[in-house]
Each structure stands twice: as C-alpha cells, then as structure tokens.
Amino acid sequence: MTPGLAVAARKNTGTDGSPWVWVAVGIVPVAFLAVFFAWPVAALIARGFTDADGAFTGAAVSSVLNSGRTWRIVGQTLAQAFAGTAVSVLLGVPGAYVLYRLRLPGRRILRALVIVPFVLPSVVVGVAFASLLNENGPLGFLGLRESFTAVVAALVFFNYSVVVRTVGGLWARLDPRTEQAARSLGASNARVLATVTLPALAPAIASAAALVFLFCASAFGVVLVLGGVSYGTVETEIYYQTTQLLDLPTAAALSILQLVIITASLLVSNATRTRNERALRFASKAGSQRPRASDIPAIAITALVILGLLLTPLLCLLWRSLQTQDGIGLGNYLALGETTDKSVTVSVWEATLNSLGTALAATVIAIALGVAVSYVLSRRPKTSASKLGVQVFDSAFMLPLGVSAVTVGFGFLITLNRPPLDLRSSWVLIPIAQALVALPLVVRTLLPTWRAIDPRMLQAAATLGAGPPRLFTSIEFPLILRGVGLAVGFAFATSLGEFGATSFLSRPDRPTLPVVIFKLISRPGVENLGMALAASVVLAVLTALVMGTAELLGQAEPGKAPGDYGSPGFLKTGVGQSGKGAR
Amino acid sequence: MMGSGLEVRNAVVYYERTKLAVDGVSLDVARGEVVAVLGASGSGKSTLLRAVAGLEPLANGRIVFDGVDLADVEVSKRGFVVMFQEGQLFPHLSVARNVAYGIRDLPRAEREQRVNELLHTVELDGYANRAISTLSGGEAQRVALARSLAPNPRLLLLDEPFSALDRALREHLLQVVSQALRLTRTTALLVTHDQDEAFALADRIAVLADGSIQQIATPDHLWRHPASREVAEFLGYGPFLEKPEAKALGIEIADGEVLGIGPRGLEAVEAHGQLLPSPQCFGFYVVVGETRHARGYIDAVVTLPHGQQARVRTKNEPDLRLGVRLVPEECVRVSAGA
Numbered sequence: 001m002t003p004g005l006a007v008a009a010r011k012n013t014g015t016d017g018s019p020w021v022w023v024a025v026g027i028v029p030v031a032f033l034a035v036f037f038a039w040p041v042a043a044l045i046a047r048g049f050t051d052a053d054g055a056f057t058g059a060a061v062s063s064v065l066n067s068g069r070t071w072r073i074v075g076q077t078l079a080q081a082f083a084g085t086a087v088s089v090l091l092g093v094p095g096a097y098v099l100y101r102l103r104l105p106g107r108r109i110l111r112a113l114v115i116v117p118f119v120l121p122s123v124v125v126g127v128a129f130a131s132l133l134n135e136n137g138p139l140g141f142l143g144l145r146e147s148f149t150a151v152v153a154a155l156v157f158f159n160y161s162v163v164v165r166t167v168g169g170l171w172a173r174l175d176p177r178t179e180q181a182a183r184s185l186g187a188s189n190a191r192v193l194a195t196v197t198l199p200a201l202a203p204a205i206a207s208a209a210a211l212v213f214l215f216c217a218s219a220f221g222v223v224l225v226l227g228g229v230s231y232g233t234v235e236t237e238i239y240y241q242t243t244q245l246l247d248l249p250t251a252a253a254l255s256i257l258q259l260v261i262i263t264a265s266l267l268v269s270n271a272t273r274t275r276n277e278r279a280l281r282f283a284s285k286a287g288s289q290r291p292r293a294s295d296i297p298a299i300a301i302t303a304l305v306i307l308g309l310l311l312t313p314l315l316c317l318l319w320r321s322l323q324t325q326d327g328i329g330l331g332n333y334l335a336l337g338e339t340t341d342k343s344v345t346v347s348v349w350e351a352t353l354n355s356l357g358t359a360l361a362a363t364v365i366a367i368a369l370g371v372a373v374s375y376v377l378s379r380r381p382k383t384s385a386s387k388l389g390v391q392v393f394d395s396a397f398m399l400p401l402g403v404s405a406v407t408v409g410f411g412f413l414i415t416l417n418r419p420p421l422d423l424r425s426s427w428v429l430i431p432i433a434q435a436l437v438a439l440p441l442v443v444r445t446l447l448p449t450w451r452a453i454d455p456r457m458l459q460a461a462a463t464l465g466a467g468p469p470r471l472f473t474s475i476e477f478p479l480i481l482r483g484v485g486l487a488v489g490f491a492f493a494t495s496l497g498e499f500g501a502t503s504f505l506s507r508p509d510r511p512t513l514p515v516v517i518f519k520l521i522s523r524p525g526v527e528n529l530g531m532a533l534a535a536s537v538v539l540a541v542l543t544a545l546v547m548g549t550a551e552l553l554g555q556a557e558p559g560k561a562p563g564d565y566g567s568p569g570f571l572k573t574g575v576g577q578s579g580k581g582a583r
Numbered sequence: 584m585m586g587s588g589l590e591v592r593n594a595v596v597y598y599e600r601t602k603l604a605v606d607g608v609s610l611d612v613a614r615g616e617v618v619a620v621l622g623a624s625g626s627g628k629s630t631l632l633r634a635v636a637g638l639e640p641l642a643n644g645r646i647v648f649d650g651v652d653l654a655d656v657e658v659s660k661r662g663f664v665v666m667f668q669e670g671q672l673f674p675h676l677s678v679a680r681n682v683a684y685g686i687r688d689l690p691r692a693e694r695e696q697r698v699n700e701l702l703h704t705v706e707l708d709g710y711a712n713r714a715i716s717t718l719s720g721g722e723a724q725r726v727a728l729a730r731s732l733a734p735n736p737r738l739l740l741l742d743e744p745f746s747a748l749d750r751a752l753r754e755h756l757l758q759v760v761s762q763a764l765r766l767t768r769t770t771a772l773l774v775t776h777d778q779d780e781a782f783a784l785a786d787r788i789a790v791l792a793d794g795s796i797q798q799i800a801t802p803d804h805l806w807r808h809p810a811s812r813e814v815a816e817f818l819g820y821g822p823f824l825e826k827p828e829a830k831a832l833g834i835e836i837a838d839g840e841v842l843g844i845g846p847r848g849l850e851a852v853e854a855h856g857q858l859l860p861s862p863q864c865f866g867f868y869v870v871v872g873e874t875r876h877a878r879g880y881i882d883a884v885v886t887l888p889h890g891q892q893a894r895v896r897t898k899n900e901p902d903l904r905l906g907v908r909l910v911p912e913e914c915v916r917v918s919a920g921a
Contacts, residue, residue, distance in 0.1 A: 382600060457671040459638050460727075462658040464685030464734060474684075478675045 021468060022386075026376040026393060029369045036432050037400055040411025041259070047414055048252030060249035061256065074257065077233040080148065080223075081216035084155030088212045089205060091156065091305050092163025094298040100168030102295060103288045110306065111168075112548075117310055118161040119490070119547050121497025123514040124536040126225025127521055128317035129154045131533060133226075138316060146228035154222045157309055159212040166208035167201055174200055176289070189294055210269035217261055218404040221499040221514070225521065234258045235406045239503065242410055255407045262403060314540070321533035325526060332534035335527060346509070348516055348535045352542070355496055355513040358427070362434035362495035363488055369435065370442030370487060373397050374480075375472070377443070378450040401440035405500025408433055413504050427510055433501035438491040445490055449483035450476065489550020493543045513539050588613040588770060589635070589738055593644035596627070596634045604630035606794035607644070612738070612772050617764055618799075619773040619785035623817065627794040628774040632740050635772060636665050648737065664736040668743045670727035672715045678702070678726050679711035685734035701729035704763050721752045728760060732767055739764075739771040746777060757783045778818060782806075790814050812920045815843040820915055822891035831888065832909055833865040840916045848913035849885075849895045852906050866908040869893075871901045 051057045064070050098104065099111050117125070131137055133145045144150045174197070182196045183189075198205075220235040227236065234254055241251040291299065324331035336348035346354075377394055381387045400408070412429055453476060461475050499514040506515045513535060520532035589612040598604035604627040612618045622628040633639040635646055637658040646653045653661060664685065672681050682698045689697065702710055705725040710718075718726065724745065731739055744760070745753045761784055764771055775781050781788050782802045789799040790810075798810035809815035812823060820843030824832065829842040836842050852866045869885035872892070876882075880896045885905060887893055895907055 454669075454671060456667050456669075457673065459636070459658070460665055460667055460671040461673070461684065462638075463636055463661070463663055463665040463736075463740070464730070465659050465662075466684075467657070467659045475673055 022376050022379055022390075025372050029373045029397070030393075032369055033396060033400075036412075036416075036436055037403075037408065040415045041403060041407060043415040044252050044255050044407065044411040045259070048249060048256050051249075061253040064250055064253035064257070070254070070257070073232055073234055073237050074261070076148075076231060077217060077235075077261065080151050080155065080219075080231070080233065081213050083148075083152045084159065084216040084219075085209050085213045087152060087156045088159045088163050089209050091301065091309075092160055092208070093167055093201075093205065095160065095164040095302045095305060096166075096168035096171050098295070098298050098302040099164060100172040101288055102291045102299070104291065104299075111164075114161045114164050114306070114310070116161075116544055116547070117157050118159075119493040119497070119543055120158075121499065121514050121539055121543060122158075122219065122221030123225060123499050123517050123521075124317075124497065124540045124543075125154055125157060125313070126222045127517060127532055127536040128313040128540075129157070129222075129226055130521070131320045132313050132316045137320070146226065146230060148231055151223055151227045151231050153309065154226055155216045155219060157313065158219070158222070159215055160305065160310070162212050162215070163205075163208045166211070167204045170201060170204040171197075172288070207269070210265065214262065214265045214269055214401070217265055218258075220404065220406055221503075221518070225518070234261065235404050235500070238404075238406050238410060242413075242504070248414070251410060255404075255410060258404055258407060266398070266401075317533060317540070318537055321530070321537045324530060332530035333538075335531050336534055336538070346511060346516070348513070348531065348538070351511050351513045351516040351535075352538060354510050355539075356542075358431050358434065358512055359492050359495035361428070361431035362438060362498075363491040365431060365435035366438040366442050366491040366495070367484065367488060369439055370446055370491075371484070373439070373443050374446040374450050375476075377447055378453075380455060397443055398440050400436050405433075405437050405498065406504070408436060409501030409504030412501070427507070429505050430502055430512070431495070433505055434495035434498045435491075437498055437501060438494040441490045441494060442487045445487040446480055446483045449480045453479055486550050489547050492546045492550075496543055496546065497539065587649055588616065589772065590647040591631075591635065591644070592647065594631065594634060594641055594646065595643035596630050596639050597642050598627075598630050598639075604794055605634065608791070608794070608796055609644075610789055610796065610799070612770055614770055615768045616786045617769075617771045617773065617784055619775060619781035619788045620791050621775060621778065621781040621788050621817075622791035623776055626776075626791045628776075628791050629742055631791070632665070632742055632772065632774045635738075636663050636740050637661055638665075661738075662734075662736055663738040663740055664731045664734065665740045665742060666727050666731040666744050668747050670723045672718075672723055672726055672730070674715045676715070677711065678707070678713045678715065678718070681715065681726055682730045682733050684730060685736075697733060698729075701733055702726075704732070704766065705729045705759060720748055721756060724748060724756060725759065728763065732763060732769065735767070735769075737770060739769050741771060741773040741775075743775050743777075744773070745780060746775070753780075760784060790817060792817070807915070809843070809915055809917055812841060812843070812917050815915055815917050819846050820844065820848075820917075822887070822893055823917075824887075824889070824891070825919075828887075828889045829909075832867055834909055834911055834914065836916045839919050841919045842909075843915045843917055844893055844909065845913040845915065846894075847896075848910050849893050849907050850910050851895055851897045851901070852908045866906050868904050869895070869907050871903055871905050874900060 048061055049056055049058065051059065095114070099107055099114065104110075129150055130145070132139050133142065133150055134140055135145065178200070179192050179196055182192045187195065217233075218235060219233070220239070223231070223233050224236045224239065227233070232240065234257060238251050238254045238258065241247045241254065321332055322328050322330070338347060373393075377390060377397075379390065381390050412433055416429060458471055458475060461471055466474065497514055498512075499518065502512055503515055503518065506512055511519070517532050517535045517539065520528045520535065589610075591608055591610040594605055594608045595603070596605035606627070608631055610618070610620075620628045620631060630639055634641055637653065637656065641654070648661075648663075673684065676684070679695075679698050679702075682701055683694050686694055686697060698711060699708075702708055705728050707722060707725055707729070710722070710726070715723065715726075724747075728744070741760075745756050748756065757780060763769075764784070771784075773781065773784055785802060787799055787801055788805050790797045790805070792813060797814050798805065800808070800810075805814075806818065809818055809820065815821075816823075823841040823843050825841060826836050826838065829836050834842055867888060869887055872884040872886060874881050874883045877896075880898060881900055883895050883897055883901055883905065885893055885895050885907070895905065897905065
C-alpha cells in the first residue's frame with residue numbers, strides 16, 4: 001500500500017494542531033500582506049506599463065531603460081552596494097574574531113555598542129556623517145562631502161554589525177578543538193585559518209555578505225542625505241522623480257528595475273541561507289582564548305573601526321549639536337520647541353510625539369502579525385503539500401525586507417488613495433507601512449527561539465492533556481517571551497527611524513521626526529542645521545534607549561530557554577538551528 | 584483480561600512517511616502490567632511507542648484501550664503520558680508546577696498534596712520550588728517521572744527513560760521507578776535497547792527487530808527459552824555451536840538446533856595445570872587471545888576448538904592454553920533458523 005495516502009486519510013496527529021488551525025492563524029497576516037504589500041507593488045508595476053488613458057504601453061519602461069541616466073544610476077547603486085559589502089566583510093571578519101573569540105575586558109559592552117549603528121535611523125546616520133565631512137566639519141579638509149567614499153563609509157557604518165554578529169555568533173560556538181587538532185598536526189596559524197577556520201565560517205560570511213548587499217542596494221535615507229544629486233541610487237532617483245519631477249510613470253519603471261535588482265540579491269541571499277544549514281561541530285561552551293601577539297593586527301583593525309568609523313561620527317554629531325552661534329550651549333535643543341520655518345509647521349517635540357505614537361501603533365501591528373506568522377512557520381508539517389505551503393509562506397513574509405521601503409511608500413500612494421480603500425487622509429497608513437518594513441525583522445527574531453523548542457517537550461505536554469491552545473499559552477509563549485521583548489525593541493526602533501516609506505506618506509501637519517530632520521537639513525541656515533543636529537541626537541538617544549531596554553528586558557526574564565537572544569535570526573546563521581534543535 | 588488495558592493490533596507505522604518502521608505489531612498490556620519493548624536502535628520501538636501515544640499516525644491496524652478504538656482520539660485526550668529520554672521538563676516552570684502540569688483540574692489543596700506525595704515517591708522532598716535549571720540529570724529525570732505519574736495515567740509510556748544517565752545513577756533510578764510503578768499500580772509500556780532496564784522493570788518483554796515482534800515472554804522465560812537465534816543473540820548469547828560441535832564439547836542437542844553459549848556459559852576449570860573432572864560434561868582446552876582486567880576477575884577472549892571466539896572469566900592471568908567447560912544451564916538450545 002502507499003503510505004502517503006493511507007496516512008493522509010487519518011486524522012492529523014501530534015502537537016501542531018490541524019492544518020486548519022495553521023490556516024486560521026495565518027489568514028490575517030496573509031490578508032495584510034495582500035492588501036498592503038502585494039496590491040500596492042502590483043499596482044506600481046502596472047502603472048509603469050500603462051499610459052495616461054490606462055492602455056498598455058511599454059513606453060515609460062523603455063524610455064527609462066534607454067536613458068543613459070538610468071544606467072549611470074544603476075551602475076552607481078551596484079558599485080556602492082558592492083563596495084559597501086566588500087568593506088563590511090573585510091572589516092567585520094576580524095571584528096567578529098576579536099569580539100566573539102578573544103577574552104578581552106569589556107567585550108560584552110563592545111558587542112552591544114557595535115549593534116547600535118544597525119538600528120540607528122538612516123537620516124541620523126546621514127546627518128552624523130554630513131556633520132563630520134562638511135566643509136566646516138572636523139574632516140572637511142578631506143573634501144569627501146557628497147562623494148562615493150562618504151556613502152560607502154556610511155553603508156559600512158550600518159552593516160559592520162551585521163557581519164560581526166552573524167560571523168561572530170558562529171565563530172563563538174565553533175569547537176576550538178578542531179583548530180587545536182590541526183595545530184597539533186603541525187599546521188601554522190595561517191594554515192589553520194585558511195584550511196580549518198575560514199571554511200567553517202564560509203556559510204556565515206556568505207550569508208552576511210548577501211544580506212549586507214541587500215541592505216546596501218536598498219539604502220535610501222543615508223544616500224539621500226550624503227550622496228546628494230551626483231551619487232544617487234535607484235531608490236533616491238524614485239523619490240526624486242516622484243516628489244520633485246512628479247513623473248510617476250518613470251518612477252514606476254524605476255521601481256520595477258529596483259524590484260529586479262532586489263529580487264536577484266534576495267535569491268542569492270536565500271541560496272546561501274539554505275547552504276548554511278549543514279552540520280558543524282559546536283562546542284557545548286563558548287570557546288574563547290586569551291589574546292596572543294599574533295592577534296594584534298585584528299585587535300588594531302577592530303579598535304580603529306570602532307573608534308574611527310562607529311564612534312567618531314556619533315560623537316561629532318553630539319559635539320556639533322552643542323555648537324551655536326553664541327558658542328557651546330544647549331541653544332539648538334531649546335530651539336526644538338519652536339517652529340522656525342514655514343515649511344515645518346510643527347515643532348520638533350510635536351514631531352517626536354507623532355513618531356512615538358506612530359511607532360507604537362506600528363509595533364503593535366508588527367508584533368501581532370509577527371507572532372501569528374512565526375506560529376505558522378514554527379509548525380513541522382508532515383505532508384509535502386503543507387511543507388511547500390509553509391515554505392511559500394516563509395518567503396512571502398521575507399519579501400518586504402527585500403522590496404525597498406520607497407517602493408512600498410510609493411505603492412501606497414497610488415493604490416490606497418481611492419475607493420475601495422481610501423486611507424490617504426488617514427494617519428494609519430504610516431504605521432501600516434512601518435509595520436510592513438519591521439515585520440521580517442520581527443519574524444526573524446521570534447522564529448529561531450520558537451524553532452529551538454524541542455518538539456518532544458510539546459509532545460510531553462500534549463500527553464499530559466494539553467491541547468494546542470494550552471500548549472501555546474503555557475509553553476510556547478512563555479518560552480518565546482524573551483524573543484518577543486527583543487522583537488518589540490527592533491520593531492519600535494525600526495518604526496521610529498523609518499524614513500523611506502514614511503517620506504512618501506507623511507502629511508505636512510503630522511510629520512515624524514526623521515521627516516522633520518530631513519526637511520531641516522535640506523534647508524539653508526545655520527539654525528536649521530543646528531536644529532537638525534539636535535533633533536538627530538534626540539532620535540538617536542530615543543532609538544538607543546528603546547533597544548537597550550529591550551535587550552535588558554530580554555536578559556532579565558526568568559527561566560531559561562534554548563537559543564541566543566542577542567540578535568534577530570538573520571543576524572545569525574541557520575546553522576545553530578539544524579545543529580542543535582534537531583534532537 | 585479481555586477489554587481491559589491496551590491492545591495493539593497489526594499496527595503499521597511509517598517513519599517520516601516513507602520508511603516502514605513498525606510492520607504489523609500486535610501487543611497487549613493488561614491493567615497494572617509493565618511491558619517492555621526491547622530492541623536495537625532502528626528496530627522501530629520508539630515509533631511504536633509514539634504511535635500508541637498518538638504522535639505518529641497509523642498506516643494500518645488499530646490501537647484500542649479498554650475496548651475503545653483510539654483512532655479518532657487526540658493525543659491530549661488519550662490519558663497516556665509519555666516520559667522521554669531527556670525528561671523534557673518545562674524550563675520556565677518550577678519543579679512543583681512541572682509536576683502539577685497534568686493535574687490542573689484538581690482543587691489547589693489536593694493538587695499541592697499530590698505534588699508533594701509524588702516528590703516524596705521519587706525521593707525529592709523539598710524540591711517543589713526549585714528551578715529546573717538547578718537540577719542534575721538524575722534529579723530532572725525523577726521530576727519527569729513524578730510529572731508523568733501525577734495525573735494517574737491509564738497508560739505510562741516510557742521512551743528509553745534512563746539511557747542518558749551514567750550507570751550507577753541508572754541502576755538507582757531503576758529501583759525508584761520499579762518501586763513507584765508497583766506502588767501506584769501503573770500500567771506501563773517501556774521501550775528500551777538496554778536489556779538490564781527491560782529485565783528490571785517489566786512483567787513481560789517483547790523483543791522487536793526490523794519492526795516486528797520476535798517474541799513476547801516473561802523475563803525469566805525469555806532468558807531461558809529465546810525463540811530464535813536472533814533473539815538469543817540480542818539477549819547476549821553467543822557464540823553458537825552446531826550439533827556436532829556441541830556434542831564434541833559434551834552437550835547433546837537435537838537436529839536443526841544450535842547451542843547458544845550464555846555470558847557465563849563457559850567456565851574455567853583448571854587447577855595446577857590439570858583439567859578438573861566434571862559430572863556433566865567434559866573439560867577441554869582453548870587457546871587464549873586477548874585478556875582484559877575487570878573488577879575482581881580477568882576477562883579472556885578464547886578460541887574454541889572449532890574456531891569460534893568466546894569469552895571466559897578467570898581468576899588469574901591465564902597461560903596460552905586454558906582448560907574450560909560448558910555450563911549446560913547457562914546455555915540455550917535454539918532453532919538454527921534460516
């Protein structure tokens with residue numbers, strides 16, 4: 001007899017509940033994704049292929065594809081993304097070694113410090129680098145303002161932590177005895193590194209590189225602030241065409257082009273993620289070693305990166321925010337209560353309140369959807385049909401990570417502004433867009449923790465009489481709670497600093513803080529710049545506070561569940577899951 | 584005993600939907616009885632246990648308890664509790680709340696009393712408020728046992744409960760469990776690859792190989808009369824002697840039978856370089872190979888006259904040649920098989 005048929009005919013067994021439960025739980029996030037992601041993006045693509053009368057035309061797309069400007073911008077996007085990725089990896093691998101493998105004083109603080117840039121709002125980073133590189137900034141003599149180098153430096157600033165955390169997370173858990181065995185067989189340090197360590201780390205490095213490329217290629221705020229007109233990318237060009245030239249067909253055509261670039265890098269990223277899932281030998285305890293003389297180059301590079309690349313722009317931002325026309329003081333901060341310019345109709349403090357309210361709403365949406373999505377993704381389907389279903393579901397919710405925020409914002413603008421769903425005048429559009437951007441982060445933070453729960457623990461609970469609802473409330477939810485804390489932090493921080501989509505959707509009377517900062521910095525005048533700097537410090541401090549609290553809450557939670565809570569899943573490799581969770 | 588307890592009838596289970604793991608197993612566990620399923624790893628024993636619990640779907644056959652077919656009864660409604668090898672305690676709950684997990688419907692006072700009773704049974708008085716992370720492996724396993732017994736399961740399913748523990752601890756825990764099972768008159772199905780575990784706990788033992796049951800018998804009967812050469816081999820008999828070989832060494836067996844030598848089936852019989860006379864069978868000389876020191880004796884690998892390798896215990900380091908005899912009551916006659 002054929003096993004599949006006979007078994008499928010029987011009632012579903014185990015602890016996962018029936019597939020109908022999965023469908024019921026998954027339907028809300030799917031509907032959300034369809035209405036607020038698939039529809040706007042599809043409408044955007046359609047807009048690129050239709051003329052003013054609604055007839056099909058390839059004119060906009062072909063004119064965009066035949067324009068020299070387009071290819072210059074595409075070339076620039078790719079060049080900046082490649083350079084940003086290469087430098088991030090070259091600096092990040094020694095950083096991972098120093099921060100995760102060497103026993104150095106204060107390395108916990110340094111690890112926490114390194115993650116801060118990743119969650120900083122892109123506008124803040126742009127302003128910080130600009131304040132460093134402007135003519136009158138400390139590094140103004142280098143003449144790097146609005147340069148390729150400036151953009152790449154800022155991209156590395158953001159993504160250094162992605163490489164350090166991804167590679168370091170794996171490096172810390174590699175069994176040091178494998179290297180010791182190689183050394184005892186007569187291999188030199190360099191040969192051990194080349195033949196044992198780097199091959200073991202290769203999957204993590206590849207997966208980090210793919211992810212960094214994705215982030216670099218879709219970077220928006222930082223490029224808009226730092227690159228100026230001459231170093232734009234596809235993302236900033238879409239923004240420029242929409243908001244300055246009001247050329248929607250061209251913008252739509254460019255969005256299609258950006259979709260192609262992002263989808264390609266997402267596919268590469270996924271491929272490396274799959275290759276990652278192979279068994280590696282892990283130590284039960286983190287292997288760390290005392291620094292040796294041969295570690296000095298790696299330590300020096302890392303110290304230079306942390307001091308020079310990560311701390312200098314932030315300290316410069318802080319320092320320059322304190323400089324006023326009357327000397328050093330809090331003048332810029334005091335001015336945040338006023339509305340100095342006609343174009344900014346609200347004070348920075350009001351915008352801060354707007355931002356907090358919007359981020360709160362976005363966090364609620366993202367967490368609710370993220371828990372539902374993770375619930376479905378953590379099931380262990382048995383039939384090949386439901387396995388495929390879960391895989392498709394998984395990829396669908398990773399898409400917003402890849403599709404640029406600008407595309408989402410632009411898509412909202414052209415779909416949700418008329419019946420059946422006219423949300424143009426409603427402020428909920430912004431939290432919805434922000435939740436969409438934060439959702440992949442939330443899912444990737446929750447999922448590893450959830451998947452690390454031994455299925456047999458749930459089976460033991462089921463045999464003690466617990467059905468799926470009680471399993472969720474009494475076992476699964478308490479065990480993922482720490483992950484939820486961190487996910488809340490990521491969702492809130494991301495929403496607080498979100499600029500790409502928000503810049504399209506924000507209304508003049510209710511701007512968010514990043515939008516106000518961008519408006520201030522785009523305007524001439526020393527006061528405006530001073531206020532932009534002060535407002536950036538406020539936003540950076542808020543973001544750091546949110547992340548710090550989330551990390552602390554995560555650590556204070558009683559009980560101990562398997563898994564590492566230090567970073568969202570995509571900042572680690574998939575290796576841990578297949579290596580440990582399988583038993 | 585009809586209609587009372589567990590009846591497994593012709594159970595067929597596929598592992599991961601494609602590999603045949605359990606191939607037509609029928610097995611009864613009467614009320615209050617402890618049955619062990621003994622098999623090597625990969626014999627399908629854990630899959631069988633999971634199918635009884637409702638964690639794996641049956642491809643064919645029936646699982647019945649007290650006359651009720653369980654095909655449509657969910658895991659959580661069967662009243663069967665599984666105790667896993669690693670305990671699978673809930674790390675976010677205290678010891679007491681772990682034990683109370685399956686009895687939340689009891690009134691509070693009664694529940695607390697039951698928890699304390701059970702912690703006493705598993706010799707963990709005073710552990711109620713301890714965190715799971717502070718327990719040793721043996722303590723965790725005893726908490727898991729208490730948790731499994733708390734709801735008075737109509738069937739307790741034990742999946743290699745002590746394999747992960749070291750030997751001394753395992754022997755002590757076997758006593759604790761054995762006592763707890765008798766005391767609570769719990770009906771239990773145990774699967775294990777460990778002969779000692781099965782013999783220590785079970786009223787009856789089912790030997791499983793390649794997904795089907797080779798023999799079901801009481802421990803004593805199983806040891807004395809293994810049904811086949813494979814079963815005897817799995818229990819630790821060997822080497823096996825053909826009829827003429829056995830006869831040459833002093834034991835008569837029937838046609839189509841082989842003689843399995845038990846772990847103590849070969850005895851050193853030599854003093855001052857002379858074979859001692861024996862009432863039942865002859866002494867003979869064997870060639871001594873490797874020897875190894877064990878606690879209180881020396882374990883020697885010897886080559887029998889017909890070439891088979893066997894083990895024998897001696898008091899002193901043997902010479903190249905050693906006089907031995909077969910001990911008939913420590914050997915079994917089994918059918919030669921295919």
